[in-house]
Amino acid sequence: MSPRLTRRGALTAALTLVAAPWPATAQPDALSAAIRAQIGATVPQVGGITLRAPAVAENGGQVPVTILVDSPQTEAAHVTAIHIFATRNPTPDVASFRLGAAIARAEVQTRIRVAEDQQILVFAQMNDGTVRRAAADLRVTAGGCLT
Amino acid sequence: MSGLAAPRIRIPRSVRAGEVFEVRTLIEHPMETGLRHDGSRAPPRDLLERMVVQVNGAPALDVSLRNGTAANPFHVFFLRLDRSSEISFVWTDAQGRQARASHRVTVA
Numbered sequence A: 001m002s003p004r005l006t007r008r009g010a011l012t013a014a015l016t017l018v019a020a021p022w023p024a025t026a027q028p029d030a031l032s033a034a035i036r037a038q039i040g041a042t043v044p045q046v047g048g049i050t051l052r053a054p055a056v057a058e059n060g061g062q063v064p065v066t067i068l069v070d071s072p073q074t075e076a077a078h079v080t081a082i083h084i085f086a087t088r089n090p091t092p093d094v095a096s097f098r099l100g101a102a103i104a105r106a107e108v109q110t111r112i113r114v115a116e117d118q119q120i121l122v123f124a125q126m127n128d129g130t131v132r133r134a135a136a137d138l139r140v141t142a143g144g145c146l147t
Numbered sequence B: 001m002s003g004l005a006a007p008r009i010r011i012p013r014s015v016r017a018g019e020v021f022e023v024r025t026l027i028e029h030p031m032e033t034g035l036r037h038d039g040s041r042a043p044p045r046d047l048l049e050r051m052v053v054q055v056n057g058a059p060a061l062d063v064s065l066r067n068g069t070a071a072n073p074f075h076v077f078f079l080r081l082d083r084s085s086e087i088s089f090v091w092t093d094a095q096g097r098q099a100r101a102s103h104r105v106t107v108a
Helices: A003-019 A028-039
Strands: A049-052 A056-059 A063-069 A079-086 A093-099 A107-112 A118-126 A131-142 B008-010 B020-026 B048-055 B058-065 B074-080 B085-093 B098-107
Touching: A028 A079, A028 A118, A049 A118, A049 A131, A063 A079, A063 A118, A063 A131, A079 A107, A093 A107, B048 B074, B058 B074
Parallel strands: A056 A131
Antiparallel strands: A049 A063, A063 A107, A079 A093, A079 A118, A093 B058, A107 B074, A118 A131, B008 B020, B020 B074, B048 B058, B048 B085, B085 B098
């Protein structure tokens, strides 16, 4: 057995450990399935993304989120896609952004809905195939999904 | 509802070549997930699914909007142009209805 396979096994185990402390979502399988549908089996690296969201959102129906990926956005090194997930929403999918050549800066701002206190996850896919990950905890005064 | 509301877009009329400029878009839409219960009523699912921005016909930004996107989707992003360009915006909902807008940005 090559050391590469062993390392992959170790990475998978590490990812499982990282995934475990995520708060028990209503359907954790739905979250991991939604993430897998966007980034495949790639193991994300933590960091390289600035995720700006309010620590406490008064209105869960309109929560401003800014995502800025640390990338020069040149032909040689750029972000191809940004994906947003809300870990404890009834459906974790929020949005995906695919960036083309005219995009000058790997930054997008949007407004999302959050049902309750939870973690927002952001994944950025780079043109070299790597994936970055960032998370932000969010508290909500009035939930924005089910009422 | 027969059509989609007209989008509101803030984009400069002219920029310098290579300048990074901001584009803001807002479109009124309830973004109903179909999961909500309003008393006894459950409003049916009605979601904008996609926003596509093209620069001279080449894709610049392709956004898949899903349940977690807030009502009246608002987006900000940054573009850079080498020459005067036509920027087109298309929003599409689950029924295939579309809202469109187009702006010319002059590179001085």
